Amino acid sequence: MPHPRHPPDTGVHEKVTSTTMFKSIVVFEVEGGSDKYLDGHRRDTMPIINSLTEHGWHAEVVYYRPEWTEDIFDYVTGAFDGYISRVNPGNIPGGERGYFDLLTRLSDAGLVGMSTPEEMMAYGAKDALVKLSSTDLVPTDTHAYYDVETFHATFPTSLSYGERVLKQNRGSTGSGIWRVQLRDKQLAAAIEPGTALPLDTEIKCTEAVDNHTEIRQLGEFMDFCDQYIVGDNGMLVDMRFMPRIVEGEIRILLVGPHPVFVVHKKPAEGEDNFSATLFSGAHYTYDRPEEWQDLIDMFAAARPVIAEKLGGDNIPLIWTADFMLDTAPDGSDTYVLGEINCSCVGFTSELDMGIQQLVAREAIQRIEAAHAG
Structure with a gap:
């Protein structure tokens, strides 16, 4: 099983070029934070690593520290085809800027970024809702x-x-x-x-x-x-505030362009309760996408508009779209977009669904497509 690496602090490694193919993916994490388990990783990190290995690719974890930036850059560009970022923005030492700068440099050096800072900021920033306020979403x-x-x-x-x-x-x-x-x-x-x-x-x-x-x-x-x-x-x-949030938030989880499942997240009962997080006691029900076909079709139809408003259709590797129920003027149900997440979407509770294998296949396909192009 691959082990997490701290980047070596000696030597300068060969930089990746458009013709270099290592069949290797680095997974970035940071040390510490409430999202870590006993082994020091997010619970969904090693399943991704193991799935990539099962596909015949090398994969390993590298921890990000600001003081290691140049060593990380040298090591990663000399040995990997792409990176998967599994870093919660709230846990980044020194703030987002240094980490995002490193990811951008790696993409400029030829690595396939999953997800890039541009994708995280376009899709994952909360003001994506403001940019979409002129739509029906x-x-x-x-x-x-x-x-x-x-x-x-x-x-x-x-x-x-x-x-x-x-x-x-x-x-x-x-x-x-x-x-x-x-x-x-x-x-x-x-x-x-x-x-x-x-x-x-x-x-x-x-x-x-x-x-x-x-x-x-x-x-x-x-x-x-x-x-x-x-x-x-x-x-x-x-x-x-959308009053029907008490009926539950509906989350579509996607790997690339593919809806994987829909989570119906019903807040815990209580006068002012509206949170749909597990931490707050919300009840989760996992459904197949076809069980919410109207919502899936609506979101698919809106994707070109979302891409236009958010500055491009570079789809994140793992992302979610959260919706709340609302009532249309004719009394029928409709959906309101509450947020899009893509910086570090977790799927710990769904590992038995094999999502890590879908992530591995999508990541490999993106790298192979980049080299074929």
């Missing part, structure tokens, strides 16, 4: 805050239209995703939409990570949320 009143001043000037008015959900760009498993509503239901019913709420207005804030609820003042809560906006790739997406 996302409510038109979805917008993003890229600076603290705009957030503080706009959100008190945004909240006057009804319950909102704020989503940070960083984090995972519901961290920094907040359902925000007025504590006083009579005030919520009487407030004139478009009115800027006073900063001392009491609000109920429920975080998706575990459905815990806090009573805070609006101004103080916005000060707290400033942390999500400052720094590299910081932003907050402001989206209408």
Whole structure:
């Protein structure tokens, strides 16, 4: 079984060229983090490694550290055809910029990136919803805050239209995703939409990570949320709360262009519960794509529009699209896109479905296609 490698700190290795074929894939991880198991890896990392090995390819893990950047670059370009990134952005030492710069350099050197920083930022950034707000996939009143001043000037008015959900760009498993509503239901019913709420207005804030609820003042809560906006790739997406989220979130998991399964994630029962994460007690049901054929067909039809709005159709290796139920004007069910994830989608609970084998085949096919071209 291949073992994780720390890159050697001696020697300069031959750089990969368009005619070099190593039949070798490196899987990037970082040390530590809550997504690691007893062996120091994500639970789905070694199954990917083993599946690649079963296909006759060499595969190994290399840990990323900022101080190892040049040694990693030399080692990887001299021995591998492509990389698979299995790094949770929230766990990257030194922040995303250095790691993304390394991945970009590796792609420029000829490696096939899965997924590249460009794909992660185009598909996985939360403001993808804003770029799609002119389509039928996302409510038109979805917008993003890229600076603290705009957030503080706009959100008190945004909240006057009804319950909102704020989503940070960083984090995972519901961290920094907040359902925000007025504590006083009579005030919520009487407030004139478009009115800027006073900063001392009491609000109920429920975080998706575990459905815990806090009573805070609006101004103080916005000060707290400033942390999500400052720094590299910081932003907050402001989206209408979809009441039918209590019926469950519907996630399509894809490997490349292929829908693998649909997860129906029903939040735990409770007055303000809306989170669909396992950590929050949500119940998951796994279905075949054909059991949600209308949703699959709708998403497939929207793919060209998604590619146009997000800047290209370079599909991530492993990605998900999350939808919520809504009601159309004629009373029929429809679906609203809640987010797309592709930076480091986990599939630990689905290893018995053989997803790791699909990932290995798709990765190999991408590299072989790049060399054939």
